[in-house]
Every structure is written in structure tokens, then in C-alpha cells.
Amino acid sequence: MATTDSARPDPPSERRAPAREMSSVARSADGRRIAYATYGPPDGDPVVFFHGTPGSRRLGALLEPAARANDVRVIAPDRPGYGRSPPQSGRTVGDAAASVRPVLNDLGVERAALVAFSGGAPYALATAASLGDRVTGVDLVAGATPPSFGDDTPAVQRLLSGLAAATPSVLGALLRGQAWVASRADPSFVVAQYAEDADAVPEDAATVVKEDFLAAFERHRNGAVTEFRDAGSDWGIDLDAVDAPVRLWHGTDDANVPVAGAERLAEALPTAELRVLDGADHLGTLLRAAPEALSRSR
Template identity: 60%
Template structure:
């Protein structure tokens, strides 16, 4: 497929940032890509890609762990989420190029890469197109249609709406964000957890998950619509070109992306291995895995 003309990322804000006041760089012409840094400013750089939908704010869940592990955790909003400009006609591969732009803008030669859920295709696209990723960890990762034999019906419905009636899906997201702002975090958390698991999630973590979801739709809904459309199509990623080691951290109680699909997907990536998390669902796998993998990135 034709590749877009690329312009080097250039910093347009202070390197210091927080969840409410992100920094940004200019990418792909004149689009603003917002990001927040967590952990240690002088630590080993790791880029963290949020889920679908999601935002940079999910990185706050691991601020303390990143500090303890000596990691500089850099969490961007992908286009059309949070404070990043929309790019509704982007492809999976286009989005993968943004990791290179982010590293350029921050003068980072190489970095680790972590992706949660719907961030998986964009992380793999980045790893396939650059040798600057020295390790890739995917947690509760989405799988392409070729491996997704057990995809839940609701996921297929959302992907269908994104392709056929995006305005309907946008209205659904608008309503969910409105409810999430006004009701408790369970409105969001229940979408990522499985009933019957006796493993508590802290109130702080639940509130950050809610804040992440609300921030995803702070200005736009095009990011989520675009990415749900991507999930229904071939990603266009050459998995054989991924040289970095790929660890797929996946809960065996995940009902959002069943582990059977993750295991099928792992056979398509020559450098991949599955690291199963006993009794973990979609969200609990994230909470368990990221502190462990960040320690391995130090």
C-alpha cells in the first residue's frame, strides 16, 4: 500500500506533563499527538499504547510501578482520542509510524513497547516497520480476523457498526461517555471484567479506568470508530518482519478476547510466546502483567 509522506516529530510542549496537561508533538504534517509521561524521567524508555477506546491516562495505573522499576513510561493518545487530533482515514500501518515520530520528537533512539487490548495492531505495525523497538509486550491484546474464531458477539457488532453506520456507533460512544462521567466507575469496569473472579480491583484503579474511558471521548469519537473498523479487516501488518521478542500476556478468563484466539495469533508471529495468567480477565491481566513486564524492561 502507498506510504504517506512523513515529517519528523518535533516537540511543541515541555517534556513534563501530567494526565490533565499533556505534552504534544507534531506528526504526519500538522497533527498534534498528545502524550503523558509517567515513572522516572531518566529511566529506560517504554512507550505504552492504550486500548480501544482509551487514552494516555491509562498509564497512570503504572506510574508508581514505573518509578520503582526505573522506567520512563510514555503514553500517547492515538489520533482521534483524548487530546490528539483526528485522523479518520488512517490505516493500522499509518498509526504504527507514529511510534517512530514520538521517539524522534523525544530524541529516543530505541525503546520498549507495551500495548493493551486494541493497541496490539498498532504496536505490531510499529515493530514491523522499525528496528527501534527492542521488546514488545502485548497485554490482553486484540487479534486479527484470521485468528479470531471466538470473538464475542458484542465485539463483532461494534466492528460492524463502525463499517456500516459509524454515526450510530458514535452516538453509542457519546452516550457511554455521558454515563461514565455521571455514574460510578462500574459502568466502564464491568465492560473489561468477568463475573465470578474473586480478585478485588482497588477503587483507585477503577476510577482511573473510568477517567481513561471518559478522556478517550473528550474531544472526538473518530478514534474509536476508526479502530473498530480496523478490527474487522486485515491489519496489513507483516508479522514476519517483527524482529523484536513479542510476549503476549493473556488471562485465561478473558471474555473480551478469549485466550484461544491469542494462542492462534501467536503462531502467526515468529518471535511471539504466550504468557498465560491464571484466572485473570481482560482488566486484571493488565493490572497483574504490567508491573511484572516493566521490571523486565528496566
């Protein structure tokens, strides 16, 4: 079922305050470090946040005000090869739960909801399929969709996936150069990759987006290269194994992931609801959907 929401977000001053991040490290079954941050009240209802591609735990700061308003504790891990989490050799989309389960166990969380942005969507779905009733619900916000769902994938996304598969070292060098430029540029340089009008994005949100991008590459580039490769191939997820209710939030003006793909993904999932946000671009969908997604994850 699809519904359209034409509501606009609240003014920035009413939406966000400085985020208070608490960082920690969990250990996977094979001894890998999994860095994660938490936002919101420590005793709030747990929600695992899956950052985009590229991305890091720092993007969870965008959700912190909504987390406090809804008594939700946002748990935001760095996926392998991002931020402070070292790469995982040979990892695939289907391995996602191996990096989420240890974080939940480290925090003593038995059951949690999942919220994913952009390239985090396949990893959230894979986690839901693997963890079963430990997952109470899944919200995919401007989520990536399987490449088999159509030929409307933007040319830039196809190029990145092709480079990751054929010449990963070249893509790694390009990402290193992009991070170098981003570290010296105004936040709008990074925001422009996710928003139609970068100058219209609130300054505090733009700052978080830049910090997230830089944190993604602070120690590794492997994560982005691996995920761009996986984005262009079969995800290897049994969508019928996702028993938890799924909500998809997608903007009509999303140039990064066209809404048509979200419509197909909603049809392919056993229990899914699609909310279409009128006039929202890629980042705008996250800013507009986050408060309600968190409130419905409780």
C-alpha cells in the same frame, strides 16, 4: 512457547500510588498534533504504552507505580481521534508508526520497548514492523487478535465492528451516549466492560479506568469508530517483519479477547512467548502483568 502463571497480584496498597502525569504534544510529519503523557522517572528506560480501544494516554497511570519501581519511563500517546490528538484522515493500522515516531523524536528517544493493552496490540505490532531496530521488544497484554484467527470473537465485538463499518454515525452516537452516562456513573459502570467482577477491582484502578474512558472522548469520537472498524478487518501487518522479541500476556478468564486467539497469534509471530495468567480477566491481566512486563522491557 506458552507458560501458565497462577500467581496473584500484590495488595492494592502495595501496587499503586497516585500517578504523576506529565503531558506534552508532538507534531507528526504532516503537522498533526499528537498528545502524550509520561509516567515514572524522566531518565528511566523508555517504554511506549498503547492504550486500548477506546482509550487514551490516561490509562498509563495504571503503570506508574511499576514504572517507578523498575526505573522505566512510560510514554503514553493518544492515538489519532482520541483525547487531545485530532483524527488522522484515512488512517489504517499500518499507519501507527507515523504517530509514534514523532513522540520518540520529541523526547530524544532513539530506541524503546512497546507495551500494548487490548485494542492497542495491532498498533504496537505495526509500529514494531515499521520501526525495526528502534523497537527493543513488544509486550501484548490481553491484546486483541486478528479476526482471521478464529470465530471465537465475542458477539459484542463483532457488533461494534459491524456498526463501525456500515453505520459509523450510529456507533458514534452510541459512544457519545455511553460517555455521557459514564461521566455521571460510578467507575464500576466502565470497569464492568473489562472485568468479570467490577466491585473487586481496587478503587484507585477503577478511577483510572473511568478517567481513561472519558478522556478518550473528551474532544473526538473518530478514534474509536475507526479502530472498531479496523478490528474487524484485515490488519494489513506483515507479522514476519516484527523482528523484536514479543511476549503475550493473556488471562484464562478473559471474556473480551479469548485466550485461544492469543495462542494462534503467538504461533504466527517469528519470536513470541505466551504467558497465560490463570484466573485473570481482561483488566486483571493488565494489573497482574504490568510490573513484570515493565521489568522485562528494560
